Amino acid sequence: MQNNQGKSILARCFSGELELWKAFWLVYFPVATILTLTRKALTEHASRTGETTALYFGILLSLVFGVWIVISIWRCAPNVKWRAMFFIGRAWAIVNAMAVITSALSLLGNKA
Numbered sequence: 001m002q003n004n005q006g007k008s009i010l011a012r013c014f015s016g017e018l019e020l021w022k023a024f025w026l027v028y029f030p031v032a033t034i035l036t037l038t039r040k041a042l043t044e045h046a047s048r049t050g051e052t053t054a055l056y057f058g059i060l061l062s063l064v065f066g067v068w069i070v071i072s073i074w075r076c077a078p079n080v081k082w083r084a085m086f087f088i089g090r091a092w093a094i095v096n097a098m099a100v101i102t103s104a105l106s107l108l109g110n111k112a
Helices: 009-015 020-049 053-076 082-112
Strands: none
Touching: 009 020, 009 053, 020 053, 020 082, 053 082
16 A cells, blocks of 8 residues: 555545545535636626636636546545445546536537
């Protein structure tokens, strides 16, 4: 087992060393909530002012985080006590991977 001392929670999450519940509730949920609220505010700002640069940056940041968290949850899925949570974690990762791909393709489709 690798020494976890000195590693941040984000590094442990991405390397798959973190328990699944921590990866979901302590990393994914708060960051996704903040990104969603920020994207909502940026969307409202863009609709009022026509300025979309910050909005596209927010969307890009959300996509990057989406890829990162899907990989992290996939890697952390084996770190559970109840085996069914392994399958739930992996299923969540697959569904969210499809959502990230769909979002990216939608964004590219709007730009073309």
